[in-house]
Amino acid sequence: MLKMFYFSGTGNARNVAQWMAAAWQSRGREAETIDIANPGPDAMRIGPDDEIGIASPTHGFNFPPITLRFIFGFPRAANSNRVYILNTRGSVRLFGLRIPGLSGVAQLLAAFAFLLKGYRVSGMRPVDLPSNWIALHPGLCDANIRAIYERGESKIRRFAGRLLDGGRDLRALWDLPQDLLIAPLALGYYFIGRFFFAKSFISSNACDACGACVKQCPVQAIKLVHGRPFWSYRCESCMRCVNLCPKRAIQTAHGFVVAVSVLFAAFMTAVAYPALQSIPVPDWPGAEWAAVAVRFTIESIVLVLVLFLSYRILHPGLRFRIIERLAVLTSLTHFGFWRRYRAPKREEGREKSD
Ligand SMILES: Cc1cc2nc3c(=O)[nH]c(=O)nc-3n(C[C@H](O)[C@H](O)[C@H](O)COP(=O)(O)O)c2cc1C
Numbered sequence: 001m002l003k004m005f006y007f008s009g010t011g012n013a014r015n016v017a018q019w020m021a022a023a024w025q026s027r028g029r030e031a032e033t034i035d036i037a038n039p040g041p042d043a044m045r046i047g048p049d050d051e052i053g054i055a056s057p058t059h060g061f062n063f064p065p066i067t068l069r070f071i072f073g074f075p076r077a078a079n080s081n082r083v084y085i086l087n088t089r090g091s092v093r094l095f096g097l098r099i100p101g102l103s104g105v106a107q108l109l110a111a112f113a114f115l116l117k118g119y120r121v122s123g124m125r126p127v128d129l130p131s132n133w134i135a136l137h138p139g140l141c142d143a144n145i146r147a148i149y150e151r152g153e154s155k156i157r158r159f160a161g162r163l164l165d166g167g168r169d170l171r172a173l174w175d176l177p178q179d180l181l182i183a184p185l186a187l188g189y190y191f192i193g194r195f196f197f198a199k200s201f202i203s204s205n206a207c208d209a210c211g212a213c214v215k216q217c218p219v220q221a222i223k224l225v226h227g228r229p230f231w232s233y234r235c236e237s238c239m240r241c242v243n244l245c246p247k248r249a250i251q252t253a254h255g256f257v258v259a260v261s262v263l264f265a266a267f268m269t270a271v272a273y274p275a276l277q278s279i280p281v282p283d284w285p286g287a288e289w290a291a292v293a294v295r296f297t298i299e300s301i302v303l304v305l306v307l308f309l310s311y312r313i314l315h316p317g318l319r320f321r322i323i324e325r326l327a328v329l330t331s332l333t334h335f336g337f338w339r340r341y342r343a344p345k346r347e348e349g350r351e352k353s354d
Contacts, residue, residue, distance in 0.1 A: 002031035003046070004053035005039070007067045007218065009238025011343025012088040012129040016055040016156060020084070023160035036070045037218035048079035052119065054110060055086040057132070057238070060189025061104020061182050063087065064236045066219055071110050077118035084123030084163060085110045085172070086156075090131025093144040098151075100128045103179050104186040107172040124172035125159050127152050132239045132341045134333060135197060135252040139243070139341035149344060192300045198235035199304075199311040200252050201242065202318060203228050204328045207249035213241035230315055233308075242333065243340045253314070255330020260310045264303050 002024045006017035017033040024031035034043045036056070046052065052074075056067040063071070087110075089101025103126045111121045129152045130140045140148070162169045198221070203213075209227045221234035222241060229241070229250070242250045281291045317323040328334050 001047070001049070002029065002051045002053055003043070004031060004033045004055065005036050005043070005070070006033060006055040007036040007057070007064065007070070008055075008343075009057055009218070009236075009240045010132040010243050010341055011345075012127075012132065013055040013057050013086075015343055016086050016088055016127055016129075016152075017053065019153060019156045020053050020055070020086070020160055023157060023164065027164055029164070035218075036067060039070075044075055046075055046078050046081060048081070050078070051082045051084070052114075053084045053086070053123075055088065055127075056106075058087045058089045058101060058103055058106045058126075059236065059238075060193055061102055061106070061179075061186035062190055063106045063110060064238065065190075065194075066236060068109065071113050074114070074117060077120075080118060080120050082122045082163075083111075083114045083119040084125075085114075085121065086123075086125050086127055086159075087172075088127045088129045090133055091128035091148050092131050092137070092140060093148060098128070098148065101126070101131065102182060103172060103175055104182050105179065106186075108176075108179065121170075122168045123159065123163050124170045125155075126172050126175065127156060129343070130341065132243065132343075134239060134242060134338065134341055135200060135237065138332075138337060139339035141339070145341075145344065188300075192297075192304060194237060195233055195304045196257075196307060197237040198231055198233050199307045200254075200257050201229075201231045201235070202251055202253045202256070202314070202327055202331070203245075203249045204251060204334065205249075205321070205324055206247045207245075208247060210246065213245060213250060216240055216244055226316060226319065228315065228318060239341070243342055248340070251328055251331040251333045253327050253330070254332050256310070256314060256327050257307070258330075260307050261303065264306050268299065 002021065004017045004020050006013045008014035021031035021033050054071065056063050085107055087103055087106040089103060091101050092099050107124050111124060114121050128148065130145045130148050131137065159169050207228060209224055211224060213229050214222045214224060218238060218240065219234050219236055221232050222229045281287050314327065318327065332338055
C-alpha cells in the first residue's frame with residue numbers, strides 16, 4: 001500500500017498527494033492520503049510491503065518545521081521500504097514566462113533522514129505549482145494557475161508511472177548545485193526569518209471573530225485574544241488563514257513591519273554602531289567577515305525580539321480605530337488587486353483523515 005503523507009497550507013501539496021494516490025489506484029494498487037497535521041493513530045504503522053510518500057510545500061528553501069518533525073520522528077523501515085519525496089515549490093508566470101521555485105535543502109534533508117532510518121529513497125521530485133506566498137506578492141490569476149497546474153499534474157503522472165514500473169526518479173538531484181548554494185538562506189529562514197513572518201499578521205475590523213482561522217490552522221498557532229486572532233510563534237506562515245478567511249479580514253501588516261524595521265535601523269545607526277566600533281576585531285584571516293556575519297545574526301535576532309514586543313503593543317492597539325486603519329491601509333494585502341490564492345480542487349484520491 002502507498003501511504004502518501006502530506007502537509008499543505010493552501011492545497012497544492014494535498015493535490016500532489018491525491019494525484020499520486022490516484023495513479024496507484026488506477027493500476028489497481030492500494031493507496032491512501034494522510035494529513036501530517038492530523039495523521040490518526042495507525043498512520044505511522046509501516047508494514048514490510050508499504051511504500052511511503054511525502055508531499056509538502058517548500059518554506060524558506062526547506063520543508064516547514066511540521067514536516068521536518070514528522071520525518072525525523074518517522075519509525076525505522078520495516079523492510080527497506082521505498083520512499084518518494086515531493087516538495088511543491090512556488091512558481092509564477094510573468095508575460096507567459098514560467099519562473100520555477102527553489103527547493104534549497106528540503107529534498108536533501110528529508111532524503112538523508114529516511115536513508116538513516118533504513119528506507120530506500122527511490123523518488124525525489126520538486127513540483128512547481130502556483131506560489132501561495134501572498135505576503136510577498138499578489139495571488140496568481142486563474143489563467144496562470146491553470147497553466148502551471150496542467151504542467152505540474154502531467155509531470156507527476158510521468159513520475160508516478162516510472163515509480164509504479166519499479167524504477168527510480170531522482171530528478172531533484174539535478175538542482176543540487178543551486179540548492180547547496182542557497183543552503184545558508186535555508187538556515188537563516190529556519191532560525192530567524194520564519195519568526196519574523198509569524199508576527200506580520202493582523203485582522204482588520206472586518207473580522208467578526210468567527211474562529212475559522214483558529215479552527216483551520218494546521219499547527220494551532222492562532223488564538224482569539226480580545227475577540228481578535230493573535231498569531232503566536234508556532235505560526236509557520238503557511239498562508240491558509242490569510243487565503244481562507246471568509247471576510248478577507250486577515251492582512252500582512254507591511255506598513256507595521258517596515259516602520260519597526262526602519263526605527264530599528266535608525267537606532268542601530270545612531271546609537272549601537274558607534275558603540276560597537278570600539279570593540280576591536282582580531283587580526284586573523286577572515287576575522288572581518290566573521291565579525292560581519294556575527295553582527296548580522298545578532299542584529300536579526302534582536303530585530304525579531306523588537307518585532308515581537310511591538311506586535312504585543314499593536315495587537316491590543318487594533319481596538320482603536322485610528323491604529324487599525326493605519327495598520328490596514330498600509331498593508332498591501334488589504335487592496336482589492338492583491339488576490340488571495342487557493343489551490344484548485346483536483347481529482348480526489350481516497351482521503352483518509354479529512
Ligand atoms: C512562508 C513561505 C515560504 C515559501 N518559500 C518558498 C521557497 O523557499 N521556495 C519555493 O519554491 N517556494 C516557496 N514558497 C511557495 C510554496 O512552497 C508553494 O506555493 C507551495 O506549492 C504551497 O503549497 P501548499 O498549497 O500545499 O501550502 C513559500 C511559501 C510560503 C508561504
